Amino acid sequence: MMNYIKSISFIICLFISFLAKxxxxxxxxxxxxxxxxxTRKMQSLIALYKYPKQPFAPYSVFGTSAQGNSEFNVKMPDLTGYKDTCFGFIFFGGADNEKLKGNVFTLVVQNKRDMKPAIIWTDKNFNLDLTDDGNPDTMKYDQPFLDITFYDKQNKSAYYTCRLSRLDLFKNAKYKMLVDDYYKGHSGNKIFAGSVYSFKEQRQNxxxxxxxxxxxxxxxxxxxxxxxxxxxxxxxxxxxxxxxxxxxxxxxxxxxxxxxxxxxxxxxxxxxxxxxxxxxxxxxxxxTGAKLTRQLNTGKKIPKFKFSLIEDENKKIKIKKYKNKPTYIYFWNYEQTRFTEDTIALRSLQNEFGSKINILTLNYGETPKELLNFKQRASIPWAIGRSSKPINDLFYVETFPSGFFTKKRLKLTHANISPAELLTLLRNGSGNKN
Known part of the structure; x- marks a missing residue:
């Protein structure tokens, strides 16, 4: 008996120690x-324009032919011998020049995308002078990307990096055509160099x-x-x-x-x-003492929503269809941790309790074709539907995987429960009660 009490006391001490830590x-x-x-979906373009002569119109009057007080001149580096010269603007929230608030003037020479590398000057001092910013950057024709970093003038510890890359010369022809048509029609008196001679922008923020x-x-x-x-x-x-x-x-x-x-x-x-x-x-x-604001309440019904199964994207199903049995709703994607372990546990759930509970897995991120291939290749017996950001938000799903188990009539009993945890619960007979 004393040994049992000592063991319990030791466990309690460990728990208190963990909680305090x-x-x-x-x-x-x-x-x-x-x-x-x-960031992943964004294909923002840093449009480049052919450089005929000064003065320049600022980015703020993009799409117009505004002239006069808004125009500005830039002190240029020696461009003798260079061809295919273009200019554009890179966004940086710390750029404080009155003429180009929030934008950095950028000059590109040898912008032909051939064996000669493109040479890129950026006005890192935000003073419309490209001769006092140090050496220019270079980007070879086969270089996947180029990172350019801008610093706050008052605090060099505050900086932002913009990753430049190019559109593929031989892919996405329809997209490039749409971009070209848009910029050619909305560039005012500027001459758009073309989407393949501009830069893609990825913000490293x-x-x-x-x-x-x-x-x-x-x-x-x-x-x-x-x-x-x-x-x-x-x-x-x-x-x-x-x-x-x-x-x-x-x-x-x-x-x-x-x-x-x-x-x-x-x-x-x-x-x-x-x-x-x-x-x-x-x-x-x-x-540990704060009231949580982003979670579903156990004992209450889960939110109403509609979803589609991967076999028929056009047919919307109401979740109330699953109210007649306890239901496990499992949000997932291919990139999650525990993918293999959870798939094994889901198969055990289906084999042992598939007649007593509903299993609905909702994928976020993959295409219907990818999911159909996965279901057929792995002989998946449970339902696979597609989630969406609104559905994720209803359940406060922030990371994947996330599992929710309900009683009949869709009253929540367990949130953030993994397939393996639910399997243990059901095997112990404490999870399939009405």
């Missing part, structure tokens, strides 16, 4: 680059760290929304949450607030104690 502030160094869904707390782990990041090198501006910048170790983050974001910045993940609230202004670090603390 988890509630201490943790400083995370944000030393990883990450992307969000907007997200810094991330991986974080483990208890049995949970995830990636947390700061997003410099206005790309000015500062990551902690209230009402502007964001905290993003994603899967542990993955470069692309999820859709969950939290606004940085003046006084009370926090975020929630898997039914846990984390208070943000300190944010380095230039995005180098973030200090968080688990708050």
């Amino acid at each position: 988890a509630q201490q502030p943790v400083k995370l160094m944000l030393d990883k680059q990450a992307n969000d869904d907007m 997200i810094r991330a760290a991986d974080y483990k707390v208890g049995n949970d782990s995830f990636r947390i990041a700061l997003k410099d929304v206005n790309c000015n090198g500062y990551y902690a501006e209230p009402g502007i910048d964001l905290i993003l949450i994603g899967n542990y170790g993955q470069e692309e983050l999820g859709d969950a974001n939290f606004q940085i607030d003046n006084k009370n910045t926090f975020f929630e993940k898997n039914a846990m609230r984390f208070d943000v104690k300190e944010i380095d202004a230039t995005g180098k670090s973030l200090t968080v603390e688990l708050n």
Whole structure:
């Protein structure tokens, strides 16, 4: 008996020790680059225009033929012997020139995309003088991308990097034609060089760290929304949450607030104690006593929604169709952790309890064709539907996978439950009660 009491006391001490440790502030160094869904999908173009002569019209009068007070001149480097000269504007929130607020004047020579590398001058001092910015950058014809970094004039620790790349010369002909038609019709008196002679822009404005707390782990990041090198501006910048170790983050974001910045993940609230202004670090603390705002309430019905199965994208199904049996709703994608383990556990759930519960898996990110191939190749017996951001938001799904188990009539009993955890629950006879 004494040994049993000692064992219980030891376990309680361990738990209290873990809880105390988890509630201490943790400083995370944000030393990883990450992307969000907007960054991945965005194909912003830095339009380049042929350089006939000065003066230039600013980016703010794009699409017009405005002249006069808005025009400006630039002090040029020696361009003797160079051909195929173009100019354009790169967005940087810290650029403070009155004529080009928020934009950096950019000059490109040898912009033919042949064996000669393109030479790129950027007005890094924001003074309309390309002779005092150091050596220009170069980009070879087969170079996948070029990173150009801009610094805040008052604080060199605050910087923003823009990644330049090119459209493929031989792909996406329809897209390039649409872009060309648009810019040719909306460039005022400027002569558009063409989409293949312009740059694609990818903003490197997200810094991330991986974080483990208890049995949970995830990636947390700061997003410099206005790309000015500062990551902690209230009402502007964001905290993003994603899967542990993955470069692309999820859709969950939290606004940085003046006084009370926090975020929630898997039914846990984390208070943000300190944010380095230039995005180098973030200090968080688990708050076990706070009321959660981004979770479904157990004992209540789950939200109503419609979805489609991959076999018929056009047919919408109401979730209430599943109300006659307990239902497991599992949100997933190919890039998640535990993909193999969860698939094995789902198969066991189907084999052992498929007659007693509904299993509905909702994928977010893959195409119907990819999902059909997966279902056929792996002989998947359970239903696979497609989720969407609105459906994810209804369930506060921030990372994948996420599982929810309901009783009959779709009343929630367990949130954030994995297939393996549900399998154990059902085998113990405590999960299939009405």
